[in-house]
Amino acid sequence: MGPDISHHPLAGADGSATISSNLYSVLAAVNGPIEVQRRDELPEEAAIEVNIRPASGVGGPRERWLESVVTAVLRSVLLVHMHPRTLIQVTLQLTTGPTLKLKNATRDISVLPSLVNAAFLALVDGGLPLQSTVTAVLLAVSGEEVISIDPAEKELAGCKSVHALAYTQHGDLLLNESAGNFNLEVWEEVADRAEKACVAAVALASEDDEMANGTAEAAPWLRRELEEKARDAVAWRDHT
């Protein structure tokens, strides 16, 4: 379970990753810490620049807004004070998107989790200092108030509201964007489900057995992915 991930597909960037969920594919590249332009320089911390490029055409106000949201999430994940007066540059290229015609607001929200997850994986690949492990999920609430995690395109097209949430492994909320018609009770239930899904994505393997009879999204896909990558990096030690 979980999206398809490949690590370090780009040789030129310091860190990179691709992630393909059932809706979007994103290619993320990270460069940093690098020299910052004088006007962007911050005396005590690293500046973060996020560039989002849509699958076709050039970016517009929509991409600028997405960039501002992703930047805010990354700022709270990165330990920006470890590299003062530098720049951490994140480029996110969308490669595929949903084929069905979605409402504009739904489309904007639904891409956020993929962007955040891709950016996070690229940051890990680039070895940048991070405060915590973050996972983002997309949830859709249908007309009958049924909540689905990682909804399919059809569910998304016919849903009442969509929610993008991101949590750290300790259950701290880092991203909360919603669109559509919903009330506070629904949101609270959504947030609860999202937190469980995010924490489960990085849950320890020993807790895995307890969750074996849970839902499919409870699989710790992010932990598995990162552990596998870390093992590959030290595989040469076993060869000697």
Next chain:
Amino acid sequence: MATSTILLPGEVVPTDQLPKLKKGTLTLGPGLRHIPPSTILSTTAGALHVDHKKSALWLEHSNGRYQPAGGDLVIAQVHHGGAESYSCSLTPYTPFASLGQLAFEGANKKTRPQLKAGDLVYARVSKASKWDDTEIECFNSGTGKAEGMGPLKGGMLFQVSPLFARRLMMGTDKDGTSKGGVVVLEEVGEKVKFEVAVGRNGRVWVDSGSVRETLAVGKLLVQADEQGLNVEAQRKAVKKVLKDV
């Protein structure tokens, strides 16, 4: 080390993994940070390594940009020269490191190496701080000896990952087996004569009699890095290439 602990960003290092402290201080390497009084957190995903003798621990990580640290041997490229020092680049798009005009073996105001833009030097990081510019030098400032450092003339430069550069620099055990699991240089060295310099910033400089041989050595190193070849595969690759040279 088949069962090394893998940590994700923001996880606490288990206290039973810490080296048993008899005396002295605990040394934290890359990928870890200390939160007083006694919490040690990881800042990236990687395998935890502990050196009990030096009471040091660090996270092993393969990619990412080179961060200068005092004492590292690096290959720097001169960008431009000034009255007092040369500005050199260690990694692309980072502020230049300064290399003093007189920071060479036997250099004085009258005789000193004249470096042009683009020239390469093998140097040691003498000062590295996140608040200040990095400084490098081409001699041991304590003894005044070059210790193998200095301008690199001729040859070619190859890019490898920082981890691979570190493996290349690990050297060999007493019985001659490579600690880093890289045998390319030794294997090629039996047939072809060449000079090599490895910088911690992921740069390898190779020089030999001909362009063909230089390229062969460099490409073998890059191949071993990118494809993650083990010792056996490295030997095979070397044999194949040596046939053509």
